[in-house]
Amino acid sequence: MRYFGKVAYNGTQYVGWQQQPNGRSVQGLIEDALSKVIRQPTAVVGCGRTDAGVHASCYFFHFDCDFPLEKGKALRQFNGILPEDILFLDLFEVDDEAHARFDATGRTYRYYLTAHQDPFRSETAFFYREMHKLDVTILREVSRLILNSESFFPFTKSDTDLKHYRCNLMQAGWHKISSKVLYFEVKANRFLRGMVRLMTGACLNAATGRITVKEIDFALRNQQRLEKAWSVPAHGLYLTDIEYPYLKSIEKSDIFEPFGPISQ
Structure with missing residues (x-):
């Protein structure tokens, strides 16, 4: 059985x-x-x-x-x-x-950022000191660029060697819980090694002026690595959902998150 x-x-x-x-x-x-x-x-x-x-x-x-x-x-x-x-x-x-x-037909990840230094969440959310510098318009622009892409070599670890780097992204976007908490959510049929953390880092680098949206666009179009790649720390990342065609009728339990259950 x-x-x-x-x-x-x-x-x-x-x-x-x-x-x-x-x-x-x-x-x-x-x-x-x-x-x-x-x-x-x-x-x-x-x-x-x-x-x-x-x-x-x-x-x-x-x-x-x-x-x-x-x-x-x-x-x-x-x-x-x-x-x-x-x-x-x-x-x-x-x-x-x-x-x-x-x-599995779908996998969903969330990456949590907080502007508030909290010793009780220091291992379950990333305390991002530059939250106040983020250009939210740029965050959304980069997430749309990512969502409309098909191949993700720029967002893989340097020692990754695969036959192809294609992933079918179904969702990618930034969401605000409060003035102090943001999360990046991305859903795809599969993910490459280190992909979500590198995507998140690229969004943050662009939104703080360290790189441009054009540089990310060029890297994705030409499947080249970004010069200023940043893999954000692991402790802000959560695998939050896995989908199977034969488990559609299963009722989902509340999501355990560092900031409590979030409405779906």
Whole structure:
């Protein structure tokens, strides 16, 4: 039997989602909890990778089990083993061929900026000291430019080597929660390594006059790296939604965010 698990986690203390030779990973702790409850070695396949320090308010993975699981009891058992910064939210039985990574049709990320220095959010939102300098018109102009692009080599880490850099962006824009808090939200069928943080950095650099919109446009048109690329810190980034064609009827839970649930 195949199951999809849905979790939320604070990525501060982890090397990322994926198992690493050295370091504590979210995947490793979840596999350990599943193996203890199911009482057999259990591997999971995640919907994607999140880097060290990146958070997720909605993350899916799949695993196989030889017997049916009673959801309520299983969730209590899993959460009784997992640390407090990982929460097992839900469990769904799916077809044996369902795949958490390959079947996902949409992924959504948010990057949070705050102009207010808050020691209690120092690891879950980026304190951006130049918020007052941002030209909101430029932020929106760059996000529209990004949304209308198809290939994103300029927004990949320097050691990335792929057959192609195309992504189907469905949404990209800046949103204001208050005068002190902004977030950049982007949705696509897939993301390249480091893509969202580099996009966010390009938006901020343009909106503070460090680069021009024309430079970003030129880089995207010619698939060249930006001279002044900035990968913003990991701790402001959240994976907030994953979409599957066969989970459309599943009711979404409130999004766990540093500034509380946000209306969709």
